[in-house]
Amino acid sequence: MSRQELIGQRLPGLAIEAIGADAVGAYLAASGDDNPLHRDETLARGAGMAGLPVPGMLVMGQFSRALEAWPRCGAIARLAARFLRPVLFGEGVEISGRVVAADPASRRAVVRLTAAAAGKTVVMGEAEIELTAEF
């Protein structure tokens, strides 16, 4: 695959159905995150949210899941995310990604990532990855 063919290529989409209390609870337990914001709705509303928010890192973790599912992705050298608005308990998320830059010399590519909920972008991300094959 040439550099030109690689740039613009889309990762396989990843759709996560409603992220419920069980999934959030499993993530909070595994990560050690005990921020009451994810458990106390009054507190969450006091912080300006419309309900209990899913941890942003759970959504960011889905970026790595989408990358790992792409056969051309080797190691992830960098992953960044900007949390634009909270994903609330019960909302589903769709992850998409597109290659925006590629460097044959280093065999690395930059992938722009997006998480959307209810049709709105909720998290924007970017990854720098090592590709599994030369191009």
Add this chain to the structure above:
Amino acid sequence: MATPAAPAPGFRRIGSFDVVAGAERVARFRAALALGGAGGAGRGEVPVTFPICWLAEPAVKSALLVALGGGGKVPVHLDQEMEYFAPLRIGQPYAMDVGLAGPDARGVARVRADLRDGAGARVASVCGSFVLAGGKEPRP
């Protein structure tokens, strides 16, 4: 473990903490993200976002909360970045140097953690921004 590194410019030192990615915890973390089994050939065996677990360790968190002086407010995550210079390995000890910048006038603080292996080589850098929210002050 090696001598703690100087904090990155703009950050004040919170502390240096010894951390290990235990196999069982990594497996639970992978499962919670639905990441499946091992990362596969050429991929890191420790998930890229796993270091966030170390920032949630009680000793690290309490040191950060004292430095933040949140006064009952809760941190709301604004952004996060993980950069790797080498893959993390299960069972290998690392030194995690944690630094804090802010909070600024908007209540935004940045937490940075630099991970080094036993030889002192830099393995990863983790940096995130938070705003302290709740109480009487609305989220910006």
